[in-house]
Amino acid sequence: DINRLTRLSEFAWRIEPVNGMRVPVIIYADEALISEMDEKVAEQAANVTKLPGIIGACYAMPDAHWGYGFPIGGVAAFDALQGGVVSAGGVGFDISCGVRTLYTGLKREQIEPLKTVLADALYATVPVGVGSRGKIRLSPTEMDEMLTGGAEWAVKQGYGRPEDLERIEERGRMAGARPEAVSSHAKERQRAEMGTLGSGNHYLEIQEVSEIYDPAIAAAFGLAQGDVVVTIHCGSRGLGHQIGTDFLKRMQGAAAQYGIALPDRELACAPIESPVGQEYLGAMRAAINCALANRQIITHLTRKVFAEILPEARLDLLYDVSHNTCKVEEHLVQGRKKLVYVHRKGATRAFGPGHPDLPMVFRETGQPVLIGGSMGTASYILAGTADSETLSFASACHGAGRAMSRHQAVRTWSGREVVDQLAARGIIVRSPSWRGVAEEAPGAYKDVHDVVIAADRAGLARLVAQVKPIVCIKG
Ligand code: 5GP
Numbered sequence: 188d189i190n191r192l193t194r195l196s197e198f199a200w201r202i203e204p205v206n207g208m209r210v211p212v213i214i215y216a217d218e219a220l221i222s223e224m225d226e227k228v229a230e231q232a233a234n235v236t237k238l239p240g241i242i243g244a245c246y247a248m249p250d251a252h253w254g255y256g257f258p259i260g261g262v263a264a265f266d267a268l269q270g271g272v273v274s275a276g277g278v279g280f281d282i283s284c285g286v287r288t289l290y291t292g293l294k295r296e297q298i299e300p301l302k303t304v305l306a307d308a309l310y311a312t313v314p315v316g317v318g319s320r321g322k323i324r325l326s327p328t329e330m331d332e333m334l335t336g337g338a339e340w341a342v343k344q345g346y347g348r349p350e351d352l353e354r355i356e357e358r359g360r361m362a363g364a365r366p367e368a369v370s371s372h373a374k375e376r377q378r379a380e381m382g383t384l385g386s387g388n389h390y391l392e393i394q395e396v397s398e399i400y401d402p403a404i405a406a407a408f409g410l411a412q413g414d415v416v417v418t419i420h421c422g423s424r425g426l427g428h429q430i431g432t433d434f435l436k437r438m439q440g441a442a443a444q445y446g447i448a449l450p451d452r453e454l455a456c457a458p459i460e461s462p463v464g465q466e467y468l469g470a471m472r473a474a475i476n477c478a479l480a481n482r483q484i485i486t487h488l489t490r491k492v493f494a495e496i497l498p499e500a501r502l503d504l505l506y507d508v509s510h511n512t513c514k515v516e517e518h519l520v521q522g523r524k525k526l527v528y529v530h531r532k533g534a535t536r537a538f539g540p541g542h543p544d545l546p547m548v549f550r551e552t553g554q555p556v557l558i559g560g561s562m563g564t565a566s567y568i569l570a571g572t573a574d575s576e577t578l579s580f581a582s583a584c585h586g587a588g589r590a591m592s593r594h595q596a597v598r599t600w601s602g603r604e605v606v607d608q609l610a611a612r613g614i615i616v617r618s619p620s621w622r623g624v625a626e627e628a629p630g631a632y633k634d635v636h637d638v639v640i641a642a643d644r645a646g647l648a649r650l651v652a653q654v655k656p657i658v659c660i661k662g
Pocket residue numbers: 250259284387388389390392533559560561562563565566585586587588589627632635656659661
């Protein structure tokens with residue numbers, strides 16, 4: 188209900204705290220995005236503000252849409268000292284789903300004659316699709332090592348290069364993981380899924396830098412017009428999903444036990460300091476490591492493919508960002524620095540210039556913020572801003588966001604038609620599922636350009652470069 192919204196600026200809207208809301212809701216969007224935004228976003232965000240210990244506001248990013256309990260594109264921070272909670276639904280099922288981009292060091296003209304060969308080789312090498320299995324099988328000890336070691340573990344196993352780690356959030360290894368808090372069922376589901384892309388929205392894309400908006404930051408990021416990059420989007424596969432499922436159930440019990448009134452059953456949560464809360468955080472951090480290791484292994488597979496077809500390709504890492512996490516971070520709250528538990532669900536961390544957690548290469552620019560579009564439109568690279576600290580606990584959008592349900596998309600397009608139309612535009616798509624392609628048709632997403640413009644103008648992150656797809660390997 189748009190009438191409940193007060194307009195703060197051209198790109199920000201507010202819902203006052205009423206009826207048990209502890210803090211306001213702030214939505215970042217322009218007028219067109221807000222009027223088309225899923226009505227559930229405001230309702231779900233308002234419900235989140237009723238949870239104990241929430242601070243500041245519940246924020247919705249310009250790509251926000253309905254999610255399980257919390258909206259996707261939602262950010263909420265909680266204070267452990269004020270009875271704050273942690274919620275599995277506030278992180279999402281695909282824990283640490285995220286995006287990484289690699290430089291090839293090549294130009295469009297060098298890729299063009301080989302794009303079909305590359306598409307076929309990547310499709311043959313990187314396992315994709317529902318329940319796809321990789322070649323790696325981890326023993327129980329190795330599983331635990333992976334869950335505590337993340338991408339650092341993967342590099343030690345020979346998947347990738349030590350210098351990759353510097354360019355991954357948490358330097359490739361999330362501290363505080365507790366493999367013993369991960370159920371054996373979750374580990375079992377992951378046994379054959381290391382180094383697999385997964386289904387649907389996950390992708391491996393060869394892209395061309397098609398536009399530069401901020402030449403100085405683009406240069407600092409090592410990006411120039413016509414450069415070819417590779418982007419990988421995937422998460423923690425079966426393991427993360429099972430942890431989400433396990434703890435959702437346990438948090439429903441915990442919420443009742445601690446007398447937390449849930450405005451919606453799907454907002455199941457537990458006090459941060461409770462045993463269930465602590466176990467979830469430990470398991471979730473293990474899943475973050477699983478996702479980091481997974482993207483690292485897929486990077487290794489990608490490098491192998493390029494080494495055979497275009498050995499001059501560098502495939503150095505630009506950066507790896509996650510968009511489904513809960514992290515303990517220091518933020519300014521009413522003028523004072525405080526440790527808070529920031530849930531980002533379908534939202535990208537967007538630390539600005541000078542942030543001490545950033546590697547030196549990004550200290551002056553802010554971190555790269557990697558935003559997916561669709562297989563038929565552009566995607567974007569932004570940079571974190573100093574302003575995002577007070578605007579959104581240093582967070583930005585993570586994609587275009589769905590405009591249409593998967594079900595509706597399947598009724599609107601056929602997968603074959605989508606692939607043919609993209610091929611006619613020079614974009615090669617490989618996917619095991621026609622249905623999956625239809626669900627992910629470019630028209631099922633919001634206009635990603637509008638979304639990133641809103642993020643830029645609202646001050647959440649700065650537009651740096653646009654990339655366009657050449658090859659898309661689709662789950
Ligand atoms: P999610 O993590 O919410 O599943 O997806 C993140 C974003 O990725 C979506 O909002 C969408 O904009 C984008 N996306 C989905 N499929 C593709 C694709 O095949 N290629 C690109 N470049 N982006 C995609």
